[in-house]
Amino acid sequence: MSALDVSIQAQIINLFEQLQDEFELTYLFIAHDLAVVRHISDRIAVMYLGWIVEVSPAAELYENPLHPYTISLLSAVPIPDPVVEKQRESILLAGDLPSPANPPPACRFHTRCPFVQPTRCRDEIPPLRQLATGHEVACHWAEDIREGRLTPHERAPVFEPGPQEPAEEPPPV
Ligand code: SF4
Incomplete structure (x- = not known):
């Protein structure tokens, strides 16, 4: 994810969120970007x-x-x-x-x-x-x-x- 352009990152995160809502998914998301981690995580x-x-x-x-x-x-x-x-x-x-x-x-x-x-x-x-x-x-x-x-x-x-x-x-x- 960190190798991607910021706008592509945002599109992928939005896609993750759509899929999560649609299929009630749980993600294990491993990252170093603290802003992205805060945005996407519950725990x-x-x-x-x-x-x-x-x-x-x-x-x-x-x-x-x-x-x-x-x-x-x-x-x-x-x-x-x-x-x-x-x-x-x-x-x-x-x-x-x-x-x-x-x-x-x-x-x-x-x-x-x-x-x-x-x-x-x-x-x-x-x-x-x-x-x-x-x-x-x-x-x-x-x-x-x-x-x-x-x-x-x-x-x-x-x-x-x-x-x-x-x-x-x-x-x-
Ligand atoms: S126990 Fe706590 S205060 Fe001691 S070195 Fe580890 S993190 Fe630091």
């Missing part, structure tokens, strides 16, 4: 390095993101109002995306998370848990972030490759 699952980190009804997710990765993603979406856009604070993520073949241990987002804490983030896998009706998040500190007790902080990029598997011996020749 959204956000993934980072192969794990679902947040699941929510669409409107709730855009109004009230809870996982630091979702918060960072949505903070980068431009707002079509010059006054509001000027005041918008975007959260830039440190470092590069680690390899999904060898992800960081515990919370996979901890090497880039602007809310990372000295405890739990690097030691315990955060389970996906429900905080409010229909809104689930995999972050140890989601309540503190939601209540404003934790705020994003500057951090240097860190890369922790995780446990290394020994390379296999080549077969004898």
Whole structure:
């Protein structure tokens, strides 16, 4: 879809919606374009390095993101109002995306998370848990972030490759 011209994208999305109304279809729609995702989705699952980190009804997710990765993603979406856009604070993520073949241990987002804490983030896998009706998040500190007790902080990029598997011996020749 991302390789298509914007007007063709719009035509295809309209076609999806017509077919959905006509045949009462359910779609699993995988995309990076947050505006398209918002337009087409009833329920959204956000993934980072192969794990679902947040699941929510669409409107709730855009109004009230809870996982630091979702918060960072949505903070980068431009707002079509010059006054509001000027005041918008975007959260830039440190470092590069680690390899999904060898992800960081515990919370996979901890090497880039602007809310990372000295405890739990690097030691315990955060389970996906429900905080409010229909809104689930995999972050140890989601309540503190939601209540404003934790705020994003500057951090240097860190890369922790995780446990290394020994390379296999080549077969004898
Ligand atoms: S568990 Fe820690 S590192 Fe992971 S998203 Fe939450 S605050 Fe960030």
